[in-house]
Amino acid sequence: MKIAFIGMGTMGAPMALNLLKAGYDVTVHNRTRAKEVPVTKQGAKRAATPREAALKADIIITCVSDTPDVEAIILGEDGVIHGARRNSIVVDMSTVSPTATCAIAEALGRKGIKMLDAPVSGGSEGAQKGTLAIMAGGDETAFEKAEPVLQAMGTTIMHIGPIGSGQMTKAINQIVIAGVYQSVAEGMALGLKAGLDMEKVIKVVGGGAAGSWVMDNRADFMVKNHYPLGFKVQLHRKDLTIALNAAREMGVPLPVAAYVEQIENGLIVRGHGDEDVSAVARCIREASGID
């Protein structure tokens, strides 16, 4: 099976490497062409444009930063749509607007090209280790054809429903994450101000109904006021904005997620956009006069 992989960023490059390791024939493309080089050293071919990358591919994977990038790569002048064969499958693994996803799928469908939306969670570490969670939407037959390819990149692969379902599930993921980080940050701030032994607090509170992945893995960052990666504030904010726009279109008010988006906006303005999302704790620490 021939695979095209467009987008050699922090996520895309290690994901393409895992496909090569699994024995797939992979052709890569990146807007900044130099980023294609490391992957070609592991056996990938290069293509000058998304169109060219798509020409012989059975599956065309896209993994880029935002909605306009996906639209340009797939529907633009030298886009995938002008090269891809009938019955090939475009798998967009970026996190983008569910509405835009459906529009792209429709345009591809008119040319007999199938599409899955398959955003991931698990960060750059998950991309490298091939342990991503992949949330897919789209035609079930297309999913079954793409599934072995997805399995080379992730461990939890789930087909949620029709096209857009993957992006909507990712939106839910980012909404929940927003509030959980903020809640843990609020709890940690109170404990710090009270001068408690926070290691003990995290252990006992994290062991019960207040427990979460964030408490187990990020509360300690908040206590130390040091936020190594992780997952960048500016990337989460980008995803959260997509999620809030989708929720607005659908008529679902999300007060806590919207509040956390504002906190993250403030962090980015102040130069903390490259820190881990746990940096939301900075705001309550500062508002509480915790050094």
Place this chain on the structure above:
Amino acid sequence: MKIAFIGMGTMGAPMALNLLKAGYDVTVHNRTRAKEVPVTKQGAKRAATPREAALKADIIITCVSDTPDVEAIILGEDGVIHGARRNSIVVDMSTVSPTATCAIAEALGRKGIKMLDAPVSGGSEGAQKGTLAIMAGGDETAFEKAEPVLQAMGTTIMHIGPIGSGQMTKAINQIVIAGVYQSVAEGMALGLKAGLDMEKVIKVVGGGAAGSWVMDNRADFMVKNHYPLGFKVQLHRKDLTIALNAAREMGVPLPVAAYVEQIENGLIVRGHGDEDVSAVARCIREASGID
């Protein structure tokens, strides 16, 4: 070792039963005296007042609803303070104000009586099974003396620090819980409105960085819009109000916890106070027009 146990409520009665099962000599008291009867059938003695219960006890446990109840039981006219022996230990397992706790401990201390604050989490189920998490504050020697008794009621027993630390830790627990329930509710509302297969969404989202005890155990209640116990909204609101008052006194602003307190206030007014805390999802469901 002789134990007095004051407060035969939903939590206190099964906790006292676990002490009897562990072989302790237990004397119980409850304001509504009839509630003492079931425990006496398992071997507990009865006392007419908190003072009388405390007379021969080495450890006097209190487990009641709110701060004024603890103050009355310990410092009131027929209170524990008028009966307890020097060097006996009062262990307050209620969830109450950390500030009030310190004041009570000081009054007891002037009479040579020690005090630990040891609020619990794990609900009525944990009380029955003896699997509570117990967060203790107070003198370390007193804690070591009381620890075997606490072990008869819980599985995770932790001494956090000086008097008030247990209550402060419990406050952190309830603050974190508030935001996590709300966050999961926001995510579930978006998924429901989008018509996703929520069983799949909960599985894939709960397996990553958005995962939590609430996602694993309560998201399903929110999807079904059915909120069996669990932990009552009105009890969580009571604890959250204590936590927010403590945070206010200490100068720690907690915007999300305060927001959720308001949501819970609304639920109580509308007759949902006896439902599980996951009923916070009602508000977003309704605001989004989800049936």
